[in-house]
Amino acid sequence: MIVIANGAFKSGSTWQRNLLKGLMDFQPLPENFQSKKHDSFVGVNRLADIVESPEIKSNNYLAKGHIYKKDHIELLASNVEDVKIFMIQRDIRDAIVSHYNHFINVRSFKPSFKTYYWLVGRYKAIQLAKYNKNWASYQNNVYHSTFESLKRDTPGELKRFAEFLGVPLSQKQIDDIIETNSIKKVRENSPRKWFFRKGEIGDYKNYLTPSMEKDLERIKKKNNLLDKLGYYIIFELRRSLS
Structure with missing residues (x-):
């Protein structure tokens, strides 16, 4: 079986993946399953071969x-026996704030949040909304979680993770997994300490203005042609050229 911790960027998929590690004895991800850029990521262009591979029938x-394209989702969702997806969402407002802090940490251009929002953030919101919508209807081998539910009730959500995978989980295991993956410990052990920020719910209140929130509400309901064009130029075109 292959288990995929999936979510839009800055939605909590890294934390989710780390928690899932403690639930089963997973084998190292084979090289032919891996993304070319990150060895812990599944290679999205290899999904057809992965779901047909005999390896996922004999090993975990x-x-x-960060899978979001419909054809990739349908390919994974069609193999209910050997593929399990943990899809995590996060309040788009908090995800944008997290993306902003990531943005200023990895780029030489370090704008104010206001500049970032109107040039980049609002289009990131379009991407996040599209991402979550594409996954919404899939249920059979997809566990839908949220950053908020994982944050507020980590033990309960871990139990539900285990039930979805069909594995037993003791209270001691729950306690150990949570302790090992506390944000403090993860930050201490990571060479990229800046990557693991506050992880707070509602931090957007310190960043978003009323006009930004109003803009986000409109975006979630409907994108106009200029919004879609901006999203394509900033994210889709850049992705295709990278």
């Missing part, structure tokens, strides 16, 4: 993903 693997 764990991978992370």
Whole structure:
């Protein structure tokens, strides 16, 4: 079986993947399953071969993903026996704030949040909304979680993770997994300490103005042609050229 911790960027999929590690004895992800850029990510262009591979019938693997294209989703969702997807969502407002802090950490251009929002953030919101919508109808081998539910009730959500995978989980295992993956410990052990920020619910209140929130509400309901064009130029075209 291959288990994929999946979610839009900055929605909590790294934390989710780390928690899932403690639930089963996973084998190292084979090289032919891996993304070319990150060895812990599943290779999205290799999904057809992966779901047909005899390896996932005899071993258990764990991978992370930011999979959102419909054809990729349908390919994974069609194999209910050997593929399990943990799809995590996050309040788009908090995800944008997290993306902003990531943005200023990895780029030489370090704008104010206001500049970031109107140039980049609002189009990131379009991407996140599209991402979550594409996954919404899939249920059979997809466990839908949220950053908020994982944050507020980590033990309960871990139990539900285990039930979805069909594995037993003791209270001691739950306690150990949570302790090992506390944000403090993960940050201490990571060479990229800045990557693991606050992880707070509602931090957007310190960033978003009323006009930004109003804009986000409109975006979630409907995108106009200029919004879609901006999203394509900033994210889709850049992705295709990289």
